[in-house]
Amino acid sequence: MQYTVGQMAKRLGVAPSTLRYYDKEGLLPYVERSDGGIRVFKEKDYEWLSIIECLKQSGLSIKEIRRYIDLCWEGDSTIPERLQLFVNRRRAVQQQMAQLQKTLDLLDYKLWFYQTSEAAGTTSIHDGQTAEDIPEEYREAFQHAHGRGDN
Template sequence: MTKKTPFEGLTDSTSKYTVKEVADKLGMTTYTVRYYDNAGLIPDVGRTSGNIHMFSDLNLTWFKLIHCLRATGLSIDEIRRYIRMCLEGDATISERAEIIFKQEKVLREQLKMLKKQMEILAYKKVYYQELLAGHTTDSCNPQRQDVTEPNIAPKR
């Protein structure tokens, strides 16, 4: 069984989606779709006779990749450079790979930080559940005289 890719089935270059349809399909805002398009990040965008932008399945792959790279902190200029290299072809593979490897590392660091933040929130959730159930008193309210600890993170 082959692993499904995030871009599977998106190879048709026939223009068929409006800005709103792209936004709905990809879970983006229409503002984001327009922004990426107006920034020149989406290659080969079709247009109707009325000059309305129309996007293909292939364009959707660009939107997905760009949105992912932005979420990892890559700047619009860096993304533009990456896309330009993609369009240049095989001569830029090593440079493109370096960008992707770097962004993967950035994302792994973000995941570590999010995991730590989730642990704190999970601890605080249990703390508040206990408070709401009346099983304990609020020991982190600075207005109280008996505050023992800020109850921010689990004791280890």
């Protein structure tokens, strides 16, 4: 089956302009064109585009993604380098997720803080609270917020 830019973009959940940009930046050397010069995507292109999108979402630059594609084209001798790229990306994403979890935990604590304050009609109900006074699921975020004086 063949797909137009619009069809493939919809399938990937990106804008058609994203695929055109990828092509302009040299990320789609494998995509065929019709006699009229129109990009024609095939089923195998979806996997490549999914990997490109994954790498982009993980924080890799277009230049770094292009380097990955070049490594793929160079063949099996570049497997160790490609493996290391994915090890590094995975580690970076894990670190991002850990930071996002801390952010979510603090947001949850502040939601609890303001929900209980709203129920009481005042934030002063939290004056003088210690970590032991806070529900266990919010204690770490409380300590983080309290250490910065954030109430």
